[in-house]
Amino acid sequence: MTQIQVYNTGSNAAKAQLLREKLALAGVFIYQRLDSTNAQAMRDLAAGEACPFLVLARQQTAGKGRRGRVWESPAGAGLYYSLALELKAENRNLAALSLVTALSVHAALTELGVTNLNLKWPNDVLNCGRKLSGILLESMIRGGSQFLVIGIGVNLNLPAAIKTSLGQPVTDLAALGLQAADPDEIASTITGYLIGRVDEFMKTGFASFQAEWNSLDAFLGQAIEVQLGDQCTAGEMLGVNEFGELRVLTEQGQEVLRGGEILPSVRRQSVSGEQS
Template sequence: MKEHSIKLSILSMLADGSFHSGEGLGVALGISRAAVSKHIKGIQAWGVDVFSVQGKGYKLAQSMQLLDQQQLEANVNVPLALIPVIDSTNQYLLDRIHSLDSGSVCLAEYQSQGRGRRGREWVSPFGCNLYLSMYWRLEAGMAGAMGLSLVVGVAIVEAMEKLGISGIKLKWPNDLYYQDKKLAGILVEMSGQAGSAAHLVIGMGMNLRMATDAQGITQPWSCLNDVTNHEIDRNQLAAELINTLESALNDYEMSGMHGFVERWNRLDNFLDRDITLIMGNREVTGVSRGINEQGAVLIETAQGLETYIGGEISLRGSAS
């Protein structure tokens, strides 16, 4: 954190979207104009679009709302760590599970090693999106975590609905979609021993505002700004997600999947559509019929209604 303090201070000053001279930034921070230029290059390496105009100075391509620790803490009831630059919010919590209270949250502005399912990279430019992880101690143990990522997906969509954001759907087992394009991903990482509580770290990365030429993304994607057509209050969104997720996990702890199946099926992006479920070298084609009480996906095939607990869904005849 300390080594990034000057870059973060520069970003805080540039966040208003106005021009700031290199000289003015240097005076405010007690550094040279050359040092300012060097830090700007470091900021650009975080994926921030900063440009300079001779005689005017530096300017962000778009204004930026930074996450605010005090504002967040005033609106949530769980321990919260805001670490602007981090390797991975999930990894931060995984490294500390034995000293954390259940419900503890880590947020970041930028992840250098953000990851999705199966070790995939999650592209994480600074200040554009939302990177959030929560630690949860599940007393029911690892066997009780079946279907938990589905519950998390429901909670995230319902949180956005509370903010008046509609049209978001779920892709089994762990993605959020808007108009058949990926909006957010969920990664649940778990550890524990048989007969004891399970330690869960639930990570979420959501696209809020991404450059149209974003590098490293290999599938169709969307941003929340595409849904709302206006800038999202990132602090308000983060607080609502945290509170709704905590409530949903408490419900899940008490009642398991009961009540969540109907809530999930209401939001299923692929319900009653032709799909292909890909499981390694095997493919199953049929019509999606939602999920069951165990969190398995239901597919109506030529052989009848079949259930599956693993694999990747795609629309039949098109990558998704």
């Protein structure tokens, strides 16, 4: 049985109201402690909550990552964020919204003063090869309409024990000189970029984002391995196509991959993944 959680208590009430008014959202729900912002957003959607709405938590006890992984979410250590949207137009390439989300996070963090950022397909934001942010998208059909929950995690100030246990290079904003980073300010800036870019994507598809992604891709032109299930594809990374799919030049010629993970990845350690 799901435990009822209380939101917008204490100082969070005023912060939620400011965010809702600034971003013109139907609702903003800030929790001190929550199992998962994505899980809560999906519950809210199922209960009929009006979109767009934003769920934030100061701590997650069961943060969700891609492929069933855990996103480590101690109190005060990260931004734990889920934005719920109703998709007004049909689009059969929703997987590419992961890339659009990563571009939005990149733009927001750059605006806030973070430098040396690049991207790892399909949706990681890196700083000098170290993971700073990850993304998890989930969708729902309700009453004949399609809804999307965009989960984002940004590392703010991870405990040293977590950094050493994750099995991949990670970083956080504190290590990059933003020790006093305000999670609500970060959430506001990300949301501003995200809503505009999702709207553009729903109208034009991924093609208008292709060049921007390829200019920021950390692995462009490098030898990579991409694992999808039991299959592993090795070759030169050629960037993404107009659908956000990965192009790899193998010994057999060019292959287009619609899913998978560029290795080495945390999958080998079975510890962490993308948010939220």
